[in-house]
Every structure is written in C-alpha cells, then in structure tokens.
Amino acid sequence: MTISAGRAAPVGAAEELSRTARSRPSHLGVVLVVAVACLLCLLAADRLARGIAAIQRPVEAMYGESIIYDQAARLVRGKALYQPLDHSPFTVAAYTPLYYAAVAGLQGLALPGFSPGRVASFAAGLCAAIFVGQLAARRAADRRAGLFAAVLFLGLGFPGDYPWFAFYKEDMLGVALALGAIAVLDTGCDRRRALYAGAFAGLAFLTKQTLVAASLAGFAWLLVRNRSSALTFAATVLIVAGGPSVWLALSSGAFLDNTVRANLNPSRADVLLFNLAIFERYQGLPLVIAVLPVLSRKLGLRSWLSDPLVVFWLVSLLLLPVGLSKVGSNWNYWIDTAAATAVLATRSVWQLALPAGGIGFGRMATSAGLVALLGLPMWLPKPAADLGTVLNNMVQPDQRQATEFARVLERVRTEPREVLAEPLDIVTLAGREILFEPYIFSILHRQGQWDASPAVRQICTGQVGLLVLDHPLQDPPWEYHGYPHWPAPVLEALRASMRLDKMQARLFLYVPVDALTNAPPGGRMVCQ
Numbered sequence: 434m435t436i437s438a439g440r441a442a443p444v445g446a447a448e449e450l451s452r453t454a455r456s457r458p459s460h461l462g463v464v465l466v467v468a469v470a471c472l473l474c475l476l477a478a479d480r481l482a483r484g485i486a487a488i489q490r491p492v493e494a495m496y497g498e499s500i501i502y503d504q505a506a507r508l509v510r511g512k513a514l515y516q517p518l519d520h521s522p523f524t525v526a527a528y529t530p531l532y533y534a535a536v537a538g539l540q541g542l543a544l545p546g547f548s549p550g551r552v553a554s555f556a557a558g559l560c561a562a563i564f565v566g567q568l569a570a571r572r573a574a575d576r577r578a579g580l581f582a583a584v585l586f587l588g589l590g591f592p593g594d595y596p597w598f599a600f601y602k603e604d605m606l607g608v609a610l611a612l613g614a615i616a617v618l619d620t621g622c623d624r625r626r627a628l629y630a631g632a633f634a635g636l637a638f639l640t641k642q643t644l645v646a647a648s649l650a651g652f653a654w655l656l657v658r659n660r661s662s663a664l665t666f667a668a669t670v671l672i673v674a675g676g677p678s679v680w681l682a683l684s685s686g687a688f689l690d691n692t693v694r695a696n697l698n699p700s701r702a703d704v705l706l707f708n709l710a711i712f713e714r715y716q717g718l719p720l721v722i723a724v725l726p727v728l729s730r731k732l733g734l735r736s737w738l739s740d741p742l743v744v745f746w747l748v749s750l751l752l753l754p755v756g757l758s759k760v761g762s763n764w765n766y767w768i769d770t771a772a773a774t775a776v777l778a779t780r781s782v783w784q785l786a787l788p789a790g791g792i793g794f795g796r797m798a799t800s801a802g803l804v805a806l807l808g809l810p811m812w813l814p815k816p817a818a819d820l821g822t823v824l825n826n827m828v829q830p831d832q833r834q835a836t837e838f839a840r841v842l843e844r845v846r847t848e849p850r851e852v853l854a855e856p857l858d859i860v861t862l863a864g865r866e867i868l869f870e871p872y873i874f875s876i877l878h879r880q881g882q883w884d885a886s887p888a889v890r891q892i893c894t895g896q897v898g899l900l901v902l903d904h905p906l907q908d909p910p911w912e913y914h915g916y917p918h919w920p921a922p923v924l925e926a927l928r929a930s931m932r933l934d935k936m937q938a939r940l941f942l943y944v945p946v947d948a949l950t951n952a953p954p955g956g957r958m959v960c961q
Contacts, residue, residue: 459789465803466782470581472807476588479820484558484599486823488551491835492858494594496872498547498601499857500524501533503867505550508537518695518877520887524870525695531639531676532603546862550601557605558598561772562587564612568619568742569776573783582779589809590771594816594823597765604765607640609648611745611769618651618741627655627662628669635673642692646752646769648674650745698759698876699760704914705758712757712767714813716774722802723777724927726784730794746773760876760914837938841901844942850898851891853920853927859901859940871919878920885922892926900931900943 487494504526514533515526526533539549562583570579591597598605614633617626644813647702648670655663681688708811726732737743749770756766785799845852845863846871853869856858860867877883891897900906906928910917917924931943 457789458787462788465800466581467786469803469806470584472809473584473588474582476809477584480587480591480596480598482820483594483816483823484555484596487595487599488548488555490595491546492838492862493856495597495600495602496856498501498550499861500859500867500870501528501536501603502540502547502550502601504867505533505537506540508534509540513685513687515681515691517687518690518883522866522868523874523888523889524867524872525872526691527696529639529642529674529692530730531636532606532641536601547601547858549663551599554597554602554605555599557609558587558596561605561609561612562770563599564609564616565772565775567616568612569779572621572740572776572780574741575783578732578779578783580819581782584773585719585779586772590717590768590775591717592711592764594818598770599717602765603641604768607637607644608772610637610640611635612772613743614647614651615742615773618654621717622655622658622662624662624665625919626660627651627659627666631666631669632673634666635670635675638670638674639677642696642754643752643756643766644769646745646749650741650748653748654741654744694882695873695877698761699880699931700755700758701760701914702758704760704762705754708757708762708764708766711751713765715764716767716771718802718805718809719771719774719778719841721765722781722799723774725781725795725798725802725917729785729793729798731784742773742776746770746777749773760916761872794912834938838940841938841940841942845899845901847914848899851896852899852902853892853897853899869923871923872913872916874923875918875920876916878922879916883920885920888920889922889926892923892930895930895945897930898945900927902941902943903939905941906931906933906943 459512493499504514504524507516514530516522518525536550536553539553542549544552565586566579566583569582570576572578587596610633614630614637617633622627630647632650634651636787637644637647652667652670654665655666664836678688727734727737730785749767750761753767753770756762781795781799782803785795786803790796845854845859845865851868852863853866855871857870867889872881874885874888876886904911910919910924912918919927927943930945932946933944934944936942
C-alpha cells in the first residue's frame with residue numbers, strides 16, 4: 434500500500450517526544466546529561482584543535498593524502514585522472530571522481546601544501562556535524578539535543594592523533610552529502626524532496642563508491658511511503674552517480690581498473706576483529722544507548738523503523754563489516770555510522786534519562802550508559818602525541834629541521850631523473866609526480882594481479898636517479914595487515930641498485946650505484 438506524499442514526521446513517535454521534552458525533567462538526569470555534555474565538549478574541542486593543527490601541518494598527516502593530491506593535480510595538468518596500472522606512474526586513483534575534481538579546483542588557490550584539500554574536508558566535517566545536530570534536535574524537539582549530538586559525533590567519531598575530517602581525503606565530503614540526503618528526507622517524502630535527496634545520495638557515491646547507504650536506505654524508506662517518490666529518488670541517484678561513472682567506464686578501461694579491480698583487497702577476519710575493537714571502544718556505548726527505546730518498549734519497532742535515519746543507520750551497520758575487514762582498511766568506514774549513532778543515542782537520552790518518572794529498564798540502562806561515558810578518558814586509546822605538543826609544533830616548528838627539509842625538497846625538485854620516495858609527500862611537496870605507490874601494489878603483486886617487471890626495469894636501467902626514505906633501505910620492510918609496504922621485487926631492485934649518498938633532515942638519500950664495468954647494455958649486473 435502506498436502512503437500519500439507530503440511532509441513526513443521525522444519519527445513515528447515525534448508527538449510523544451515533544452510531550453517528553455515539555456515534561457518536568459529529572460534532576461539526576463539533568464546532572465548526568467550536563468556532565469557528559471561537558472566531557473564531550475572537551476573531546477570535541479580536542480578533535481577540532483587537532484584538525485586545525487592538521488590543516489597547517491606542512492607534511493602528510495595520513496598515508497594517502499599525497500596520492501590524492503597528486504592525482505587531483507593530473508586534472509590541473511590536463512591529464513586523465515584514471516590511468517592504466519601496467520606502466521608508470523604506478524598509482525591507483527581508488528575513488529569516484531567528485532573529490533578529485535573539487536580539490537583540483539582548490540589547488541589553484543594561494544594555500545600552501547595540503548591546506549586546500551584539508552580545508553575542504555574540515556568544512557565538510559562541520560557540515561556533517563550540523564546535519565547531526567539538526568536531525569537530533571528534530572527528534573528531541575530541543576535544540577540543546579542538537580548540540581549534544583554534534584559533540585558526541587565529533588568527540589567519539591574520529592580516533593587518532595589527527596581527526597579524519599582534517600585529512601586531504603575524500604571521506605568527509607561523501608559523509609556530509611550522505612547525511613544531507615537523509616536530512617532532506619527527514620522533512621518529507623514528496624517527489625521534490627526525493628529529487629533533492631537523490632542528488633545528495635548520488636553525489637555521495639560519486640565521492641566514494643562505498644558510500645551507498647544513503648542511496649539504499651533512501652530508496653527502501655521511500656518505497657513503503659510513496660512509490661512515485663521512490664522511483665524519482667532512484668532515477669536521480671542513477672543519473673547523478675551512474676551517468677558520470679558509465680561515461681568514464683566507456684571512455685577508458687582504466688576507470689574500472691582503478692576504482693573496482695584495484696580496490697578488491699582481500700578480506701580477513703583478523704583485520705575485521707582489529708578494526709571492530711577500535712569501533713567498540715569509541716562507539717560501543719553510544720550504540721547500545723541508541724537502541725534502548727526499542728529494547729525498553731518506549732518506542733515501538735514499527736514506529737522506530739519509520740524513521741529514515743534508522744533505516745540509514747541499519748544499512749550502514751550491515752555494510753560495516755565489508756569495509757572493516759578489507760586489508761588496508763581503517764576507521765573511516767564507520768564515520769557515517771557514528772553520525773547516525775550520535776543522533777539516535779541523543780534521542781534515547783532525551784526520551785529515557787531526562788524526563789522525571791518511575792524507574793524502568795530504559796531509564797536505568799540509559800543512566801548507566803551516561804555514567805559509563807564519563808569514564809571514557811580512562812579507557813579510550815591515547816593519541817601518540819598530546820595536544821600541547823601538536824599545537825606547539827604548529828606554532829613554533831623546528832626551524833632547523835624545516836630548513837634541512839626544504840633543501841631535500843629542492844634536491845628532489847631539481848633531480849633530472851625520476852625520483853622515488855617514502856613518505857610520498859617528499860615528491861608531492863617538491864612539485865613532482867608520484868611514480869610509485871608502494872602498499873597497494875604490494876597487495877596487488879601478492880595477489881598475482883600486478884607484474885612488477887616494468888617497475889623493476891625502471892629501477893635497474895638507471896631511470897631512477899634519487900630515492901628518499903625515512904628509514905634505512907636495508908631495514909626489514911614494515912608490514913600492515915600482514916602485507917609488506919614495498920613489493921618484494923621492487924625492494925630487491927632498490928637494494929641492489931642504490932647506495933646511500935647522505936642523511937639530511939632525518940631522511941636517507943640514495944643514488945644509483947656506479948655502473949659495473951661488465952654490466953650488460955641497458956641494465957646493471959646487480960639487477961640481473
């Protein structure tokens with residue numbers, strides 16, 4: 434049965450929540466909520482301060498920033514974004530094109546280094562927090578709930594030394610667009626809103642192809658309320674996301690090679706369990722609090738499922754293991770889940786813990802959850818660098834180290850032959866193209882999906898004139914999720930062909946060894 438179009442209530446229990454918000458509050462509940470809110474404000478302030486510090490950080494803050502910067506620069510240079518993976522440059526443009534195109538436009542601004550993309554991600558993160566606050570305030574009929582949800586999202590959604598919303602990465606733009614789709618549907622299910630929401634959901638996919646929760650949830654939610662709106666939504670998603678994707682796929686096979694085939698990293702249970710452990714530490718309590726209205730029967734299951742945000746949350750939870758089990762994955766896969774969790778947990782607090790009334794399961798469990806949240810600082814993983822150190826390095830950087838690093842960049846910039854480096858920002862900041870992205874090609878080589886011969890030949894024939902590393906070349910290769918950072922044949926070729934020239938700015942600079950007198954034409958004996 435199709436429900437007629439019109440303005441939709443944000444949740445089936447909206448009137449009940451409104452009455453709850455107007456009822457006499459519990460003094461104990463108010464104390465708990467204020468105490469938790471203060472703690473969350475401190476955590477959110479820490480995340481925001483670290484985000485501002487990351488924007489001004491002159492070097493890469495997260496592996497992958499340089500790769501996206503370099504690939505966006507292809508568009509600035511008039512080159513194709515997606516290029517074949519069987520010849521140099523050996524880098525994977527892993528995502529759909531929207532973020533690349535956006536930051537390519539920003540690279541023309543007079544901002545240093547990685548600042549343009551980080552500013553864009555920071556702004557998208559703030560937009561996401563605003564959407565979270567808006568969705569929570571609507572459900573609780575209280576603007577203060579919006580602030581609580583926003584700081585819950587910012588404070589517990591982003592582990593690490595630097596928050597994900599300050600990286601030169603695509604995730605935050607995609608998450609903000611996905612939340613925008615749900616925020617539009619939250620105001621109604623008529624065809625006009627379905628059109629706008631479909632555009633947001635399609636753009637989220639066009640930013641990162643794994644961000645499909647808004648598309649799936651939006652269509653499923655609309656399908657039981659207004660079928661014509663559901664069809665409008667689906668058609669808009671297909672046009673906005675599918676149109677450019679199909680065009681890119683038909684234009685060049687490199688698009689599918691980069692965005693699909695090279696992204697089929699193996700999935701492993703140990704990787705999933707490791708990432709779930711981090712997820713549980715940061716999101717476990719909000720997750721439990723979020724479902725308490727249904728478990729306590731304060732909110733009926735049917736009414737709960739009539740909320741588009743709940744459908745979005747459930748779909749994102751179902752998709753979560755797919756991302757978290759992939760080799761090379763990180764906690765960016767649960768940012769959209771954390772946003773929805775923050776909204777639903779806030780609604781639980783306003784509905785169960787704040788109103789005065791009798792003692793029941795929901796009230797006791799929510800209050801216990803708030804008390805447990807007060808203990809977060811004792812058991813959350815501590816960042817490697819404290820906030821004072823991060824801010825001090827931002828305000829008073831080591832000038833001697835900066836000068837030495839600038840000299841390294843100048844040498845990289847003026848090297849007449851090709852340059853390989855790790856970290857990759859050494860090449861990017863020198864204004865050169867990244868020729869080799871080690872880790873993903875290590876995975877592809879181990880899987881038998883990439884032939885290392887062209888890269889080895891490039892090294893052995895002396896086409897690489899400089900190698901810059903942050904560790905000695907002879908050190909054992911470090912691994913992540915069981916895969917070495919460098920493909921074994923490439924690392925062997927580098928060890929055989931390069932010698933240490935000097936150490937500068939805590940970096941190791943290698944140059945080709947002298948040619949052997951009996952080296953065969955076109956190659957070096959040590960590489961045979």
